Amino acid sequence: EAQVTQNPRYLITVTGKKLTVTCSQNMNHEYMSWYRQDPGLGLRQIYYSMNVEVTDKGDVPEGYKVSRKEKRNFPLILESPSPNQTSLYFCASSFQGARNIQYFGAGTRLSVL
Amino acid sequence: GNSVTQMEGPVTLSEEAFLTINCTYTATGYPSLFWYVQYPGEGLQLLLKATKADDKGSNKGFEATYRKETTSFHLEKGSVQVSDSAVYFCALTGSGAGGTSYGKLTFGQGTILTVHP
Numbered sequence: 506e507a508q509v510t511q512n513p514r515y516l517i518t519v520t521g522k523k524l525t526v527t528c529s530q531n532m533n534h535e536y537m538s539w540y541r542q543d544p545g546l547g548l549r550q551i552y553y554s555m556n557v558e559v560t561d562k563g564d565v566p567e568g569y570k571v572s573r574k575e576k577r578n579f580p581l582i583l584e585s586p587s588p589n590q591t592s593l594y595f596c597a598s599s600f601q602g603a604r605n606i607q608y609f610g611a612g613t614r615l616s617v618l
Numbered sequence: 619g620n621s622v623t624q625m626e627g628p629v630t631l632s633e634e635a636f637l638t639i640n641c642t643y644t645a646t647g648y649p650s651l652f653w654y655v656q657y658p659g660e661g662l663q664l665l666l667k668a669t670k671a672d673d674k675g676s677n678k679g680f681e682a683t684y685r686k687e688t689t690s691f692h693l694e695k696g697s698v699q700v701s702d703s704a705v706y707f708c709a710l711t712g713s714g715a716g717g718t719s720y721g722k723l724t725f726g727q728g729t730i731l732t733v734h735p
Contacts, residue, residue, distance in 0.1 A: 538721065538722070540723075547725035609661035609663070611661045612661050
């Protein structure tokens with residue numbers, strides 16, 4: 506089954522404790538992206554990757570890091586989480602091209618205390 | 619830059635009522651337009667899309683027409699069901715490759731739809 510898998514689905518942590526949210530896709534997609542969803546703001550792009558070892562900032566990259574060492578994986582790293590990073594996070598992937606359909610993971614709900 | 623504006627929610631309807639969720643956009647060139655749906659506790663799923671002016675996207679009884687002259691992509695359904703209760707997002711991607719428009723989805727703020735029996 507074609508899917509984008511995020512882990513964990515729920516996470517509660519404390520300020521400053523490094524964490525990683527994993528994302529994996531099995532569709533051989535070149536393009537992967539992270540979004541955060543906040544009430545009244547829709548989804549905003551954090552980082553994206555057009556292929557292995559190619560990553561770039563989205564609209565709200567501050568406080569986040571990513572890596573793309575393999576085509577299928579695109580982890581999101583919070584080196585020193587802060588309460589303003591409490592949010593719902595989605596990973597998405599697609600084939601190349603701005604018009605292509607993006608497939609989303611089920612989301613990771615993160616609370617930073 | 620690109621932007622998407624959706625009608626404010628939440629929207630509450632009775633089963634079999636007519637649904638319209640308004641969406642307007644600002645973008646350069648010829649963007650592709652999408653409606654995504656998010657059911658409770660799940661990720662976003664593509665509902666329908668349109669890639670050029672006057673295209674009509676349709677799926678599961680939902681329709682939306684790409685209107686370049688009014689920069690709109692309103693979502694409609696003739697008869698909603700309880701199972702349509704979800705959050706609906708209008709979105710667009712840029713028309714060209716390269717830079718931050720490449721593959722990036724710009725979303726509206728989302729509209730919560732609740733359908734009562």
